Amino acid sequence: MPIALKCHKGLGPAVTGTALVADDNFSTRYDLDRIEGTFSRPAHKLYGQSYLDKVLVLVTAKGGVASAWMLHEMVARGMAPKAILFDRANTILAQGAAFAQLTMVDRFEAGSPTTLIRTGDEVAIDPASGLVTILNRDA
Amino acid sequence: MRLTDEEKAMLAGGQGPVRQWAIRHQVAVGEFFDAPDLVPVGQAHIMADTESLGEAGVAWLEGLACSPEKERRVAIPTITDPRGLDFASYKRLRQTDAMADIEARAIRAFEALGVLMTNTCINYQTILPPVRGEHLAMGDTGVVIYSNSVMGARSNFEGGPSALAAGLTGRTPRYGYHLDQHRAGTMLFEVAHRPTDFADWGALGGIVGRVANSYWQVPVVTGLEDRPPNSDELKHFGAALASFGSVALFHMPGLTPEAPALSDAFAGRAAPAAVPIGKADFDAFYRGYAATGDKVDVVVFAAPQLSLIEMAEVADLIAGRRVHEATSLVVATSPEIKFAADRMGLTARIEDAGGIVAAGVCFYQSYAREMAEANGWQRLLTNSAKLVNILAGYGYKPTLASMARCIDSAVAGKVL
Numbered sequence: 001m002p003i004a005l006k007c008h009k010g011l012g013p014a015v016t017g018t019a020l021v022a023d024d025n026f027s028t029r030y031d032l033d034r035i036e037g038t039f040s041r042p043a044h045k046l047y048g049q050s051y052l053d054k055v056l057v058l059v060t061a062k063g064g065v066a067s068a069w070m071l072h073e074m075v076a077r078g079m080a081p082k083a084i085l086f087d088r089a090n091t092i093l094a095q096g097a098a099f100a101q102l103t104m105v106d107r108f109e110a111g112s113p114t115t116l117i118r119t120g121d122e123v124a125i126d127p128a129s130g131l132v133t134i135l136n137r138d139a
Numbered sequence: 140m141r142l143t144d145e146e147k148a149m150l151a152g153g154q155g156p157v158r159q160w161a162i163r164h165q166v167a168v169g170e171f172f173d174a175p176d177l178v179p180v181g182q183a184h185i186m187a188d189t190e191s192l193g194e195a196g197v198a199w200l201e202g203l204a205c206s207p208e209k210e211r212r213v214a215i216p217t218i219t220d221p222r223g224l225d226f227a228s229y230k231r232l233r234q235t236d237a238m239a240d241i242e243a244r245a246i247r248a249f250e251a252l253g254v255l256m257t258n259t260c261i262n263y264q265t266i267l268p269p270v271r272g273e274h275l276a277m278g279d280t281g282v283v284i285y286s287n288s289v290m291g292a293r294s295n296f297e298g299g300p301s302a303l304a305a306g307l308t309g310r311t312p313r314y315g316y317h318l319d320q321h322r323a324g325t326m327l328f329e330v331a332h333r334p335t336d337f338a339d340w341g342a343l344g345g346i347v348g349r350v351a352n353s354y355w356q357v358p359v360v361t362g363l364e365d366r367p368p369n370s371d372e373l374k375h376f377g378a379a380l381a382s383f384g385s386v387a388l389f390h391m392p393g394l395t396p397e398a399p400a401l402s403d404a405f406a407g408r409a410a411p412a413a414v415p416i417g418k419a420d421f422d423a424f425y426r427g428y429a430a431t432g433d434k435v436d437v438v439v440f441a442a443p444q445l446s447l448i449e450m451a452e453v454a455d456l457i458a459g460r461r462v463h464e465a466t467s468l469v470v471a472t473s474p475e476i477k478f479a480a481d482r483m484g485l486t487a488r489i490e491d492a493g494g495i496v497a498a499g500v501c502f503y504q505s506y507a508r509e510m511a512e513a514n515g516w517q518r519l520l521t522n523s524a525k526l527v528n529i530l531a532g533y534g535y536k537p538t539l540a541s542m543a544r545c546i547d548s549a550v551a552g553k554v555l
Binding site for chain 1: 170171186191192193199314529
């Protein structure tokens with residue numbers, strides 16, 4: 001049986017992708033090189049890694065009101081993550097996901113997704129029903 | 140979500156597709172945060188610099204601006220955060236004509252929507268200060284934290300699309316800091332070292348922010364009651380706290396309006412154990428950005444934009460001196476303060492010494508990475524803790540120092 005994780009109802013379409021996980025936070029303005037599609041802030045735990053088409057799994061969103069526009073701009077250029085999973089989203093990233101039609105969920109019943117999901121896991125996200133399924137591991 | 144008949148009609152498209160987009164967006168966000176309904180707001184403040192808008196965002200705004208006038212005009216006073224470029228100074232900062240073109244397009248679109256181009260992140264000092272209990276849709280984290288904490292108003296961080304949506308509907312989803320239940324303190328900090336300048340106030344915000352580290356934490360800060368900080372000091376403290384910690388509300392018992400006493404800050408609940416903050420914490424914070432002796436490429440006063448009082452301080456410190464030929468000095472303020480600074484001779488004193496005074500921008504929102512590459516800037520000196528936090532991700536090596544040390548270093552051409 002794949003591992004099913006319940007979360008709060010989220011935003012955006014249902015998608016499946018490969019997880020990139022870190023016990024760290026997220027800001028499009030502070031953390032990313034949006035042209036290259038990589039994490040560019042040296043102190044970030046995913047520094048140097050590409051987020052393109054990944055299901056990002058992080059703790060929370062930080063700072064930067066600009067993130068709402070930036071998610072839209074990244075999606076328009078096809079240079080965005082496939083989905084973002086947070087332990088708890090902040091307002092800006094949720095607003096940005098709603099605007100950009102990017103998949104986003106948070107508030108998992110079993111704890112932080114950064115401990116429940118591992119980098120490399122194949123995960124299916126269904127925001128409308130608040131369900132994330134880890135496809136490559138059994139419960 | 141519970142909607143009024145008027146809101147239901149708006150959602151059904153009865154007031155046109157622009158307002159329909161706006162309320163649809165608000166319902167999606169409201170449901171994500173379990174908002175019971177929409178709350179009327181008094182002002183909206185839009186962060187929408189062209190660097191973050193990109194071509195996609197500007198084209199989207201231009202689409203809205205093509206709608207019939209009655210359908211596209213904002214319903215409440217709607218103002219803007221700093222822009223990506225100041226037409227009067229962009230060439231001196233080596234920004235490009237392409238940046239100026241996209242900026243002009245964005246401005247035309249916003250003006251067609253009835254948005255007032257205030258281009259400021261210090262609107263609480265210069266435009267229409269928020270009032271206690273007033274619900275708002277403020278963009279810019281520094282504006283939100285100041286409005287919530289110092290004025291006792293009620294706003295979440297509203298990203299550009301959401302703030303524009305609020306301007307168009309006159310409402311915002313009622314969640315987060317619109318609700319009493321989120322406004323009580325969650326952490327206690329006892330400060331034993333008095334900040335002495337704006338860099339120190341920002342450092343204190345950074346220290347508290349690193350510990351709080353969540354939008355949903357409400358720090359309560361004590362130990363500063365002996366001399367109430369002024370508006371500029373709280374501006375730097377709040378901007379750094381919001382930047383380092385994503386925090387939207389703090390209380391200072393005896394100083395801020397929702398916390399006459401410590402027990403009020405925690406809504407009558409017992410205060411948690413205090414996190415002590417002493418001189419060693421400030422020293423460690425500064426050490427993280429230290430660079431004594433390095434050549435300094437650019438000295439920046441911004442983030443938040445300078446008040447008239449800060450402009451006068453910069454002018455007093457630099458007057459009669461000369462910025463080193465291998466160093467740039469950039470000062471960012473709001474258009475209103477720039478007019479005042481021009482009239483009072485402050486701009487001339489700063490620019491005669493070799494500085495650049497830019498209006499309606501705030502440095503980090505104006506293509507900071509491209510400016511660094513075009514000007515060969517790397518080592519940056521500033522008295523803004525918010526700026527040192529942001530710019531490390533933009534390829535700069537930022538150092539935090541007092542305004543006086545920043546200016547002495549600008550004249551010497553190296554970090555003193």
